Amino acid sequence: GENVEQHPSTLSVQEGDSAVIKCTYSDSASNYFPWYKQELGKRPQLIIDIRSNVGEKKDQRIAVTLNKTAKHFSLHITETQPEDSAVYFCAASITPGRSSASKIIFGSGTRLSIRP
Amino acid sequence: SAVISQKPSRDICQRGTSLTIQCQVDSQVTMMFWYRQQPGQSLTLIATANQGSEATYESGFVIDKFPISRPNLTFSTLTVSNMSPEDSSIYLCSVREPALSYEQYFGPGTRLTVT
Numbered sequence: 445g446e447n448v449e450q451h452p453s454t455l456s457v458q459e460g461d462s463a464v465i466k467c468t469y470s471d472s473a474s475n476y477f478p479w480y481k482q483e484l485g486k487r488p489q490l491i492i493d494i495r496s497n498v499g500e501k502k503d504q505r506i507a508v509t510l511n512k513t514a515k516h517f518s519l520h521i522t523e524t525q526p527e528d529s530a531v532y533f534c535a536a537s538i539t540p541g542r543s544s545a546s547k548i549i550f551g552s553g554t555r556l557s558i559r560p
Numbered sequence: 561s562a563v564i565s566q567k568p569s570r571d572i573c574q575r576g577t578s579l580t581i582q583c584q585v586d587s588q589v590t591m592m593f594w595y596r597q598q599p600g601q602s603l604t605l606i607a608t609a610n611q612g613s614e615a616t617y618e619s620g621f622v623i624d625k626f627p628i629s630r631p632n633l634t635f636s637t638l639t640v641s642n643m644s645p646e647d648s649s650i651y652l653c654s655v656r657e658p659a660l661s662y663e664q665y666f667g668p669g670t671r672l673t674v675t
Contacts, residue, residue: 476662487668490664533635546608
């Protein structure tokens with residue numbers, strides 16, 4: 445089955461600097477890669493995702509890149525702000541509809557802290 | 561996206577007892593899932609709740625311990641049976657909407673403490 449590894453486990457950056465979180469996946473059939481942000485005591489929120497037919501996707505200050513050959517993908521946050529402090533999870537999934545493989549598997553999470 | 565609610569939001573239970581968690585969605589969804597998130601950890605998929613048939617469990621999770629019901633396309637329950645302190649965790653239901661999309665959304669979670 446799919447296995448997703450995420451690094452680093454903790455990350456502290458100065459406000460205004462950039463943050464990068466990296467993930468690798470094991471199943472070459474995976475073709476959907478969402479990122480979730482979870483603030484303390486709250487539910488995970490989908491913040492951005494990328495499909496395997498796309499190499500990069502950007503939404504304001506956040507961007508994701510995907511390298512299918514190397515089976516890794518990354519989250520980039522630019523101009524970090526205090527409200528970016530949270531735990532971020534990467535995940536991987538196989539296309540919905542492909543029987544029992546249709547599920548999302550999560551990485552271990554990265555606790556991002558933004559220093560004022 | 562669909563509005564997902566869970567009951568109870570939290571509970572403290574004694575070991576050996578069982579707790580049933582409800583998940584209600586404000587629209588019909590085909591795919592519903594149950595996850596567990598232990599303190600400070602990631603989300604682990606327990607099972608896929610299939611409407612009208614038995615749930616599909618992930619490795620390490622069994623029906624006797626985590627029975628799941630899915631009577632219709634807007635509702636599911638997860639029971640944590642014969643609880644022990646190791647079951648203390650947050651339990652989250654999740655839906656994929658629309659059915660053939662990729663996006664998956666989470667309920668607010670149920671924080672369970674077993675003493």
